[in-house]
Amino acid sequence: MRPFALVFAAAALMVTPVFAADRVSLAFQGADAASAPRHPAQSALGAQPASTLAVQKVIARQIDAVRQADAKTAFSVVSPKLRKQFTTDTAYLKVVNRQFPAIADARIVAFGELKKTSFGLTQLVEISDSSGQPWMAFFLVDAGKAGQWRIANVVMIKMPAQEA
Secondary structure: OOOOOEEEOOOOOOOOOHHHHHHHEEEEEOOOOOHOOOOOOOOOEEEOHHHHHHHHHHHHHHHHHHHHHOOHHHHEEEEEHHHHHHOOOOHHHHHHHHHHHHHOEEEEEEEEEEEOEEEEEEEEEEEEEEOEEEEEEEEEEEEEOOOEEEEEEEEEEEEEEOOO
């Protein structure tokens, strides 16, 4: 498998889904996500640059692991709360592949802003799959007790394809 192109985008990403019915895949969302603990790096002005790079590294590791069908690595970067929802790393990878096929098929990955949201710290990621279909992914992350960034949730929106 070819390694995906990793692009760090400096511009803010705007998302305006037109037909929401088939655009949103929400998984792993617990009822108490809004009350998730905040990391010290989350100030009123947003995350610090070092935190941004650390979060992007964890997400890139996750995407690469899913693309390579490496269940152990993919499962190693998820939050403890999310880990409790799955019995094995293989079960986790199956769910990710079923609910987020664009991650397994990612060819171009571009990181947008790391934003503080009502659910916690969220990394915006643009993904283009092998057919050129654009997706917008929102990776909710949390630092956990050890201070290591972990993926707590993912929301993906299928974007309208660009006409050439």
